[in-house]
Amino acid sequence: MNIIEMNHICKYFHVNNTQALDNMRLSVKQGEIHAIVGENGAGKSTLMKILHNIEKCDSGEITISGNTGMVSQHFRLIDELSILENIIIGVEPCKMGFLIDNKQSKESIKRILDKYGFHLDINEKVGNLSIGQKQLVEIIKIIFNNSDILIFDEPTSALSDNEAHKLRETLLSLKKNGKTIIIISHKIKDIESISDRFTIMRKGQYIETVETKNVNLDEISRHMSGSDIVKTIINTTNSVGKVLYSFNTKQLKTSIHENEIIGITGYGDCGLHTLENDLEEISLKNENIGYVPSDRLGKGVELNSLLKETMIAKKRFNFSKIGLLQTKRINDYCNGLIRKFNIKGYINSITGTLSGGNLQKTVLARVLDTDPEILVLCSPTWGIDLESSNNIYNQIKLLKDRNRGIILLSSDIDEILKLSNRIFVMYKGNIIKELKNDGSASQEIIGKFSSGIIND
Amino acid sequence: MDIFQAMTPFLLASIGGLYTEYSGTTNVAIEGYMTMSAFLFITIYKITGSYFLGITLALILIILLSFIHSYLTVKLKANSIITGLAVNMGFFGLISTIEFKLFNTKGVIFLERTTRLDSSWLIVVALILPLLTMFIINKTRYGLRLRIRGISKKTLMYSNINPDFYRISAVIVSGILAGLGGIFLAMELRSFIPNISAGRGWISLVIIYLGRKHPIGIFFGCLIFSITQIFSNFSQKMAIPSDIILAFPYILTLVALILTSRTKVKKDSL
């Protein structure tokens, strides 16, 4: 039985002349986990927003039997409020119809926490939580809402491996409890391990819906990007050059060399964030250090400016003559960047209207193009589709081959293993282990260190 | 008693304005609402002779006006500062026009000299208001959603709650409370004069900031401002020119703002 039927859905955004959805359709069966895949800007988030009735479609028919709850790509939690208050928004248990019943809310939330085995102090302010914990709050929130259909827009992209694993378990147990789940993801692991079926979108159009168990891994990735990807291979055991810079922050005391990538990883609240702040300060003082922030919406791009204005921000003096901006050169340069990094957007569109992945590409394009001697990269492929991630790895490789040094902060262990010469593992605010990435390091070993186990 | 009397219109208007601040916008039409309700109250009282009818009808009309104001602003996605200023202007026009049609004057409307208007209950209302507001904001569903409306409209939308309701209702609440402030002024004077609110609406906006958008802070803001007013009334007896005296409260408020913000760190850590 189909719990959701969407047919002939069209959506056009006039502000940037984009046909986000073009005769799209989707059917989801009762009680299944249905994945939606497709390149950045394919229209996945827009489709889900229409389903959840936040955005209106221009035309099309939608039938839903049940109510929906949605966790959006960028969190919608309120930092100033407590976890409890955030969770109950919309379905507040009340005495006499208007007085918030804290006791009853607490009990109901406790029940959910116990049932799914979560641990949270519900009186804590949301502003103090790590990304993984915030994700958890979002999930509890839609469980609390008692929705039949749960929509997750890229829930795992910001999580570390073990958090993502836990999340997948949670989704499976939600399914067991009779919920229908729709998940958008660029991670093959998500699709392979939990989805029953997945629907592929490209350029706002429906391509096909596939039973997951009938296809293998490589096929999935081909389905997702529409072509075979030539995987970028980066040599992680090459000999490095001379010292470029010696870091001496509270946590990080090491030197970065030419032709070297240092990967720093860890689970959840392990201190990556404070380290990032320190590195940002250093990069501000030092012309030769480029910095790709993990806070892409705040520091990476300027949402209310034109895309071209965002792109030239750091290099602005290269485009001015006696104080005048050279419009033609700026336009050519930005169009070049858009082509080189395959960004779906126009130089004159407002930056904020780009899709999540394309925003991230913009940040990378802006920084990588300044060709810094040392590059601090924080979660570079966060929310980016397979093909583009590969493209970004390729850019990183080119940079490295030009004798640059790169510091990579990421909670994605696969990525760390793929790129780094040396790997640093953080735990509770400190680096507890440094290892060479010469084949001896593996997912499991790093996972162990990340959990604080160093007994060999 | 004197000081509470001076505080009442400020308290009513600024606590009312606080609701719109929570909903994420500033109601710059408070001044207009105060004047309008004072006019409505005196007019209706003069026509019907009923104290009760005067208050209820005036408030009902104020609710209607503030609903139209906020509904149009929200639905037209108009800029709320522009529409607020427009409301101030339009009220001024409406008042003079109606006043001229009804009483053939554009000046003062007097009530009978013998009229006794009991306004003490409004003082009581004004004094409980900060505590009541704290309760509403922190303990009720409406308060929670109102605060969220001010921080993130999208969060409400994702929870399938109509965010416009909270914006509109906040403007209505601020209209009613500013209206009560205006009625209080009219009762005190037992008449309506065109410039009855004399900038009190604007001062109330200042007080909201002076009180750091907190009901108790606003209470003390009103206290400070009333003291400076009484103080400047005193100095009138000295040989200081009246224009200079009129400038006093503004400067003192600014000084108070600076002094309170200096101690901000201490306050927050308490």
Added chain:
Amino acid sequence: MIRLFKHPVILILLLILCPTTILIFLLSNDPLLSLTSFFSGPFSNTYHLGNMLNSSSPLLLTSLGAYIALKSNSFNLGGEGQVFLGATITALLSVYFDRYANYGTLGLIILIAIIATGLITWLSAWLDSRYHVNSLISTYLLSMATIHICNYFITQKFLKEGSNILASDKINDLYKLKNILPPSTLSSGFVIALVIVVISSFILKYTILGYEFKISGRNTKFAHSMGINSNIYKISGLTLSGSLHGLAGVLLVLGNHHAVIVGFSNNLGWNGLSSALLAGSKSIMIIVTSLLYSYLDSGSNYATITSDLTIEVSTIVKSVLFFVISSKIIKEQIIYRNKK
């Protein structure tokens, strides 16, 4: 046809214009005359056209001032006081130093007016960055205090004798701006204001200075990350805003009233703020919105003179129109949303 009525913009126009028309029909004995004189009055002859343009010249400057403050992410609510201060300084100094009247003195007086108003808003900006006193509030407070203090000087020290309005003496004929469209009052001040707005728009749009200014106003975090000192831009934005308001006051005296009149700022501060908000993201739009405001003002003035419409009814009509105008910002969005 019915489709057309469903169009939101049409619907809004109907919703708002109907009550207005009804109002005019109720309150006027010859509603058609009132309506036509309201809307076509300013264009009826060169005299009225010129007067309309002349009244828009200080408004152009206050709009620009408010706009610049908005773009540096602060609100200047003190426009009224700043205009008044600029006007007061110009008129009073001109009258006081009438013996030394020449262009050099005039230049000096203008400079003093601009610097004084700039200093006031600079103080607000500084208090904001130093003590976190919201500039929205401090500009308003300072402006109210300034108005009263200026009133003191005008009424106590410089009041023109035997006049029925509270005003200073007229300034020297030498200082009056040249009339460029007799018989109307249109003075060269209009051209000056226009040039200033065009140059500022150019700087905002096409120079690196304007670029850094805009970015700082929109997002301090990002600006900081890009190595832009946003604090300097924020402070200078508000300071400049004050100076422009002061200059508007100067124009008001030199080009319009030739004296300073108590309580007569022509609502320049508030209207400037509204017209800046209306202009939206394009600074050159200031010219259009300011002219629109003056058009509505002159229309209502004209209607009061030629028909039985009172000045109050005109303000009601104007205030209703502001709802329409300000919703026009989103007009395009609405049209898009409903276009299938």
